[in-house]
Amino acid sequence: MKRFPKKRVVITGAGSGLGRAMSIEFAKLGWQVCVSDIDTERAKATEAMVFEHGGKPLVMRCDVTQPEQLESLADTLKKQWGGVDIMVNNAGVAAAGYMEKIPLQTWEWIITLNLKSVIYGCRAFIPLLERQGNGYIVNVASNAGIASLPEMSCYNVTKAGVISLSETLRVELKPRNIGVSVVAPTFFKTNLMDQFTSSDPRQRKLADAFFEKSKVTSEDVARHVIRSIKRNKLYIIAQADGKFSWFCKRMTPETYFKVLGWIYKSGLGDRFLGMPKTA
């Protein structure tokens, strides 16, 4: 982190879950943290926690589905802090469903919130980081973008897009001294289910069961993210199950999908999660 002596970070969706946990971890290191969220009450609660943990908070309301709000966030931080060292595109939502039953509105909603928002965030902040001659972008994707679990197509697609964008920018921005990482966690308990939608109640039960089984906390993931930024890692994969599926998919993709298909068809995954067998 010596690379960033001014210690200034902005995090979208910082009013809850991983965004809040990352805000607190940066605060412990004495950073200025711009806590940005669409929900100002949640952001204010994070602001108090940042302050309590030794950071210097600044709350900014920003709806990541609006490109001009991300541009205005970058402008404000240029004026108030003189720039930003790390920009974290974290805000996101989840949805599931059988492909043909997911309403087109849900597709539009999730693509805008999970993928276009990251595009808007990168577009707004790259010029600022470039002018400074130094900077770092962290995009929060998901293991869903790697593992491609069934009945999650709309979420998987957005997160795979974030991974692809991050890989591209990692190379494209290197000559401009801007680092890029992509975070790909598996399930951990947050408020992500608040806005969750699915085409079938079964999918909500499955998602709830995945969250219930997880022993990993937002704090664990946040600490891993900060350690990985220090080490300039492209892929930030905190949990062991995420590392396992990432490894299998890269090394033996045909076998990976054969096994995943067998598990899905046999209903083994559902039984593991304590669900009745699927059709």
Ligand SMILES: NC(=O)c1ccc[n+]([C@@H]2O[C@H](COP(=O)([O-])OP(=O)(O)OC[C@H]3O[C@@H](n4cnc5c(N)ncnc54)[C@H](O)[C@@H]3O)[C@@H](O)[C@H]2O)c1
């Ligand atoms: N929790 C998990 O298991 C998990 C796993 C993999 C990836 N992720 C990713 O982590 C990121 C953070 O999610 P979380 O689990 O902490 O969820 P969360 O719901 O606890 O936090 C998300 C935050 O984003 C904010 N937000 C929602 N819409 C917004 C908008 N339009 N503009 C700005 N902010 C908005 C919410 O107010 C909330 O504070 C998401 O991108 C999610 O996809 C989470």
